[in-house]
Amino acid sequence: MKVLSMLFVTSTLFLASVLSTDVEAKIAGKNIIFVHGLQTSHLLQARGTLTAAQRRTDAIEQAGIFAPKVDDYITYSSTERLQGVIQQEVYNQVKQLEAAGTCAQGCLLVTASTGDLVTRYMLSRLNAWNIDSSRFRVLGVVDMVGAGGGSELADVAVSALTSGNFLSAIARSAITAWLGGDLSGSAPSFLGVLNDLRPTVARVTATSNSSIPRVKIAGGGQIVALNLTGGFISGTDDGVVGLHSACGARYKESIDSCSNSIRIDGRLASANGPSWGFYHNQFPILMAEDMAHTQAATTNPVGRLVAMNKGINLGGVNINPAERQFTTGSWFWKKTFRIVNYNESIPFATYLVSQID
Amino acid sequence: MGVLLCLAIIVGCWYIFTSWYSHGDSNQSVTSKVNKEVAKDNAPVQLAKKVQKSASEEPEEDPFLGREMQAQFLQVADLYKQNSRYPVGSIPVVGERFAQPIEPFEQAEVDTPYPLDEDDTDPIRISASLEKMEYFAGESILARVLVSGGEVDEYSRIEVSGSVMGVSNGRDTGLNVNFERVNFNEFRSVIDTQAVPSGQIPREALLALTLKLEDGRSLAQTVPFFYNGAASARVENVLNSRQDGAFLIIPLQYNVFESGYYFVDSILDDAVTGQPLVQLQAEGRMQIGNGLLTLKAHIHALMDAGSPGPYTLRVVSSFRAGTLSETRDVAATVSRPLGYYVEGAPFDQYEDTPFVDPEVQERIDFLEEIGGEEQEEVPETSQGSEEKL
Numbered sequence: 001m002k003v004l005s006m007l008f009v010t011s012t013l014f015l016a017s018v019l020s021t022d023v024e025a026k027i028a029g030k031n032i033i034f035v036h037g038l039q040t041s042h043l044l045q046a047r048g049t050l051t052a053a054q055r056r057t058d059a060i061e062q063a064g065i066f067a068p069k070v071d072d073y074i075t076y077s078s079t080e081r082l083q084g085v086i087q088q089e090v091y092n093q094v095k096q097l098e099a100a101g102t103c104a105q106g107c108l109l110v111t112a113s114t115g116d117l118v119t120r121y122m123l124s125r126l127n128a129w130n131i132d133s134s135r136f137r138v139l140g141v142v143d144m145v146g147a148g149g150g151s152e153l154a155d156v157a158v159s160a161l162t163s164g165n166f167l168s169a170i171a172r173s174a175i176t177a178w179l180g181g182d183l184s185g186s187a188p189s190f191l192g193v194l195n196d197l198r199p200t201v202a203r204v205t206a207t208s209n210s211s212i213p214r215v216k217i218a219g220g221g222q223i224v225a226l227n228l229t230g231g232f233i234s235g236t237d238d239g240v241v242g243l244h245s246a247c248g249a250r251y252k253e254s255i256d257s258c259s260n261s262i263r264i265d266g267r268l269a270s271a272n273g274p275s276w277g278f279y280h281n282q283f284p285i286l287m288a289e290d291m292a293h294t295q296a297a298t299t300n301p302v303g304r305l306v307a308m309n310k311g312i313n314l315g316g317v318n319i320n321p322a323e324r325q326f327t328t329g330s331w332f333w334k335k336t337f338r339i340v341n342y343n344e345s346i347p348f349a350t351y352l353v354s355q356i357d
Numbered sequence: 358m359g360v361l362l363c364l365a366i367i368v369g370c371w372y373i374f375t376s377w378y379s380h381g382d383s384n385q386s387v388t389s390k391v392n393k394e395v396a397k398d399n400a401p402v403q404l405a406k407k408v409q410k411s412a413s414e415e416p417e418e419d420p421f422l423g424r425e426m427q428a429q430f431l432q433v434a435d436l437y438k439q440n441s442r443y444p445v446g447s448i449p450v451v452g453e454r455f456a457q458p459i460e461p462f463e464q465a466e467v468d469t470p471y472p473l474d475e476d477d478t479d480p481i482r483i484s485a486s487l488e489k490m491e492y493f494a495g496e497s498i499l500a501r502v503l504v505s506g507g508e509v510d511e512y513s514r515i516e517v518s519g520s521v522m523g524v525s526n527g528r529d530t531g532l533n534v535n536f537e538r539v540n541f542n543e544f545r546s547v548i549d550t551q552a553v554p555s556g557q558i559p560r561e562a563l564l565a566l567t568l569k570l571e572d573g574r575s576l577a578q579t580v581p582f583f584y585n586g587a588a589s590a591r592v593e594n595v596l597n598s599r600q601d602g603a604f605l606i607i608p609l610q611y612n613v614f615e616s617g618y619y620f621v622d623s624i625l626d627d628a629v630t631g632q633p634l635v636q637l638q639a640e641g642r643m644q645i646g647n648g649l650l651t652l653k654a655h656i657h658a659l660m661d662a663g664s665p666g667p668y669t670l671r672v673v674s675s676f677r678a679g680t681l682s683e684t685r686d687v688a689a690t691v692s693r694p695l696g697y698y699v700e701g702a703p704f705d706q707y708e709d710t711p712f713v714d715p716e717v718q719e720r721i722d723f724l725e726e727i728g729g730e731e732q733e734e735v736p737e738t739s740q741g742s743e744e745k746l
Contacts, residue, residue, distance in 0.1 A: 083679050
């Protein structure tokens with residue numbers, strides 16, 4: 001795990017230094033706010049010891065290749081609960097953004113993992129917090145490998161860690177690899193936002209319909225250190241969250257694609273997608289078959305990119321976006337695939353930014 | 358024999374045809390295959406002209422070549438535009454699962470496999486659940502444990518024990534819970550909260566279970582739930598509904614016990630058929646005493662759902678948002694869980710104006726700009742304004 005972290009940081013810092021020289025923040029002229037995911041390192045620290053500066057440093061590190069594009073961050077302590085210290089931390093930062101006018105002309109929020117859930121909660125509370133919508137205007141959200149629907153790994157972690165009973169060697173390995181340390185015997189309160197990431201809790205949190213569009217990017221890859229975790233997660237997963245969460249599915253389901261008509265490898269065939277649709281105004285746009293949970297903002301290859309939407313209707317003409325379609329096999333073994341025309345040697349984050357910048 | 362020969366010829370022809378056809382498809386951009394199947398949309402004009410031009414001529418120019426992600430954002434803009442025909446607090450839900458009443462043991466369920474190792478393809482699974490997620494003081498908490506997978510022969514020797522744990526008033530709490538076997542793979546428990554000393558069940562609690570197997574293994578499982586000492590408010594009634602422009606206004610009357618910011622989520626059913634029609638949501642501040650939250654059903658949501666009423670309004674959930682210093686929202690109770698009668702009106706008595714929210718339009722413009730669209734002036738088409746749900 002530490003080796004992975006080192007590689008992650010090294011590659012991130014290198015790319016950040018290269019990109020930062022000539023990359024301007026903003027996308028489509030709007031500021032970018034990054035909301036990070038679970039910081040497992042926080043769980044190893046005593047509660048109340050994290051400073052805002054440290055949270056920000058951790059957030060920049062997690063933003064990875066996106067960091068040069070980010071104008072500001074919303075950070076939180078992963079060792080705290082969403083309704084508790086985290087909401088106070090988030091509220092304070094939103095008030096600062098409101099006062100500074102950072103989002104007065106509109107902002108795009110980019111979230112990773114748990115940032116999906118934190119952002120959903122935050123957006124549902126803006127009116128309750130008396131945030132001036134003309135000073136803090138969110139135009140859209142991009143959720144990468146979102147944990148808005150929770151992760152079954154959090155179920156396993158909370159049950160195992162609070163009981164001090166690791167269930168099995170495989171569960172111990174998976175949880176220790178994910179959290180980066182042995183937290184056995186921890187009280188539930190110490191496990192902070194992990195309690196909020198349990199699917200039963202996440203799926204009753206901030207359920208109001210939102211008028212803010214959210215695009216979802218999901219992965220189906222595994223990283224070596226976490227290849228044991230998938231057995232605990234419903235359906236296809238990226239090592240930490242299942243597609244039911246990353247795609248924005250309305251219910252926790254055992255699904256293998258964000259779509260019912262295209263599979264995560266791009267094959268055009270009936271797929272085990274969500275039976276009951278997605279959260280209101282949440283739109284999955286991409287699946288990356290080989291993208292693991294921690295790889296969206298790194299240089300690691302993510303494999304094929306598969307677009308969700310079949311076609312676009314322009315001026316009465318239905319067309320398909322530039323994608324590559326190919327077939328393999330023949331006769332009964334013939335399979336047709338449709339994938340995004342993407343050079344897999346380019347880091348995904350770099351590609352994404354270059355496309356929408 | 359003749360039939361088989363004919364069949365072979367037909368299949369052979371089909372194979373040759375499909376091989377030829379798929380060869381044409383292989384390894385080339387799909388975009389060049391512009392088709393004119395659907396002719397119904399209000400999508401961006403400039404790019405459309407370009408596409409139509411390339412469609413009428415030889416389609417050499419691919420408008421999305423090199424900007425595939427932009428195309429995805431354009432599509433999201435399209436889908437978002439469709440959704441935004443309705444206010445977020447008034448959405449047709451015909452056929453949607455979330456419009457159905459929540460089944461017992463559906464919401465508060467934790468289902469976990471316990472593989473022995475990587476090769477354990479049929480591990481024992483524990484599905485532990487509570488009848489519901491949110492309880493009030495005085496209610497009985499019904500818990501269920503289902504065992505599946507693994508060796509079925511072992512089930513009869515499984516023992517289940519449990520406790521309710523958490524932190525209340527700054528100290529750890531623990532309350533032992535007894536489970537009884539009701540089936541070969543099912544255990545149940547009832548916690549009578551009236552018999553539990555005050556403070557023994559925290560506002561946010563875990564039902565912690567231990568299952569002892571014959572081989573000496575013990576499996577741990579926890580189920581989170583919320584326990585409210587008292588409700589924050591009670592939904593008392595629906596006052597007379599009325600039309601206002603393009604909306605059916607439905608005032609929801611509360612008896613508020615704690616001042617604060619409230620949310621309500623509800624489903625409007627057809628009173629005659631029971632068919633779920635529209636999801637209605639609202640939020641707002643209420644003070645102690647008599648309170649009101651106003652639900653607003655848009656005419657287009659009602660029309661698309663296909664019922665002018667009368668209706669039954671089912672309150673699915675309502676709660677007071679926890680303040681910044683609090684750690685939980687506090688649920689409200691509902692005086693009539695089966696619903697409240699709501700008078701409807703013929704559709705022609707409403708103003709038939711589309712809902713347009715300026716902030717939504719700005720978001721559409723933004724998505725289209727990411728998608729590479731140049732923005733055009735949008736004419737004023739509606740009296741709609743930003744709805745607080």
